[in-house]
Amino acid sequence: MSITPPTPARRSARVALVSTVSLGLLAGPIAMATPAAADSKSADCIVKALKPKVHDRDNGGYKKGERKYVKVEFEFKIRCDKDAKVHFEQKMFQKDGNWKVDQIDKDKGNVWVHRHESVVNVVKVYDRDRHDKFEKVFHTVKIRVEKKDRYGNWAKWSDFDKSPVAKIYVPNGRY
Incomplete structure (x- = not known):
């Protein structure tokens, strides 16, 4: 062989x-x-925009030469399955009639979420029209979770929520 x-x-x-x-x-x-x-995947987080309410220490007011206003709390809650750094963008709106919506304020920032976190922004809501004592307000919130990669990049927007519309009483009178 x-x-x-x-x-x-x-x-x-x-x-x-x-x-x-x-x-x-x-x-x-x-x-x-x-x-x-x-x-070390990024956490799964959800956001819930709560119905706006009158700031409990405020009965409304005005300064000389300023329109009547009420301070309103725009609150939202973020819940995550584990601790995470979350970036949020919040926009507050005031409805005038059926079609007109005006943005009255906005806020953005970062918050460390330990399972759940509540964020409250207090904004002055002014009397828009003299014939109605109620103003309709709502807000929207979107969030994204920080990625855990070596570049520190943010993920895409992961969740969005819109609050129910609230009717807020604005004391209407002569000043």
Whole structure:
């Protein structure tokens, strides 16, 4: 029985096998480090915009030369499945009639959420029209969770909510 020399196809297969094994040995420590990074996925968070209400220490008021106003609390709650840094954008609106909506204020910022967090913004709501004592207000909130990658990039906007419309009494009188 004679031993035949390997053909060129077998030689290239043997070289390919050796190179993949050596790459696997080099990439082993890198592969061992990636599961730890995969476990630190960003948290899943939801936002709930609550119905606006009159600030409990405020009965309405005005300064000389200023329209009547009431301070209104625009509150929203953020809930996360684990601790996370959440970026929010909130816009407060005042309805005038059926079609006209005016933005009265906005706020944005970061908050550390430990399972759940409540954020309250107090805004002055002015008397828009002299014939009605009630003003209709609502707000919208959107959030996104900070990614846990090495660049510190923010994720896309993950949740959005709009509050119910609230009728707020604004003391209407002569001044």
